[in-house]
Amino acid sequence: MKTNTISKLNETIIKDYPRMHQDDKFVFECHPGVSCFNKCCNDVNIFLTPYDIIRLKNRLGITSSEFLDKYTLLPIDENLRHPIVMLRMNDDNMNCPFVTEKGCSVYEDRPWSCRMYPVGVASPNEAAQSDGNEFYFLLKEEVCKGFEKGTEWTIQSWMENQGVEEYNYYGDLFKEISLHEKLLKLKAIEPVKLEMFYMVCYDIDKFREFLFESSFFKRFDIDNEKKEKMRTDDLELLKFGLEWLRFSLFGEKTIKVREEYLQPV
Numbered sequence: 343m344k345t346n347t348i349s350k351l352n353e354t355i356i357k358d359y360p361r362m363h364q365d366d367k368f369v370f371e372c373h374p375g376v377s378c379f380n381k382c383c384n385d386v387n388i389f390l391t392p393y394d395i396i397r398l399k400n401r402l403g404i405t406s407s408e409f410l411d412k413y414t415l416l417p418i419d420e421n422l423r424h425p426i427v428m429l430r431m432n433d434d435n436m437n438c439p440f441v442t443e444k445g446c447s448v449y450e451d452r453p454w455s456c457r458m459y460p461v462g463v464a465s466p467n468e469a470a471q472s473d474g475n476e477f478y479f480l481l482k483e484e485v486c487k488g489f490e491k492g493t494e495w496t497i498q499s500w501m502e503n504q505g506v507e508e509y510n511y512y513g514d515l516f517k518e519i520s521l522h523e524k525l526l527k528l529k530a531i532e533p534v535k536l537e538m539f540y541m542v543c544y545d546i547d548k549f550r551e552f553l554f555e556s557s558f559f560k561r562f563d564i565d566n567e568k569k570e571k572m573r574t575d576d577l578e579l580l581k582f583g584l585e586w587l588r589f590s591l592f593g594e595k596t597i598k599v600r601e602e603y604l605q606p607v
């Protein structure tokens with residue numbers, strides 16, 4: 343897996359890519375008539391966010407566990423503080439499993455990074471390696487002819503056009519965990535906590551089973567209405583799961599323990 347490539351790309355972005363902000367402009371057009379149509383959906387590193395996985399597994403009508411087994415890879419890198427999930431390209435031709443002759447077969451639910459392309463975002467963590475300000479940049483892949491002519495966009499109008507608002511909302515909630523100062527300071531997370539992180543963030547149907555088929559609700563005081571929503575609503579469950587991670591990984595008081603289960607201090 344190309345984790346070296348990923349860190350090298352991050353270093354290059356920090357050093358060499360021109361920094362852009364929301365009002366900066368660029369010209370770009372992508373449609374089935376371009377000579378490079380579909381070429382960018384081959385041999386590409388696509389990180390999946392928790393929200394991406396929920397959109398895709400629901401689109402495909404399968405569980406999160408089935409989705410993770412069939413469509414993802416877990417790159418291993420000692421520099422990673424937590425598990426990350428990548429879309430697995432087909433073994434035979436390295437195409438994305440969702441690309442067809444007519445284009446993306448999951449277009450309405452395509453991942454955040456597919457929506458954002460050609461715009462990339464340096465995370466606060468990456469930006470902190472220079473002046474600390476978050477910035478955007480253009481990823482001009484050699485194969486991509488989309489820059490030759492077309493509509494003039496600002497970064498902001500591109501993001502609106504690509505419908506990333508909800509993706510960004512859940513992405514920001516996820517970053518509160520993945521970029522949490524306590525997590526960044528840790529040398530390693532205990533295996534049991536890593537498993538919890540993976541289940542909450544990526545395997546949401548398994549997390550639901552864990553909550554509803556264990557003594558969880560006996561031990562923690564969760565509002566009934568919220569609990570009932572979580573039975574069927576993946577996004578409600580994800581929001582709760584991220585609060586649970588703040589409690590279980592960082593000791594924040596985001597979840598109330600029932601009195602009878604409180605440990606005497």
Ligand code: SF4
Pocket residue numbers: 382383384386388438439440441442445446447448449452453456
């Ligand atoms: S999910 Fe769709 S847009 Fe993204 S790489 Fe696959 S086919 Fe292309």
Ligand code: SF4
Pocket residue numbers: 371372373376377378379380381382383459485486487488489
């Ligand atoms: S390579 Fe660029 S222009 Fe061509 S299909 Fe992909 S995003 Fe569109």
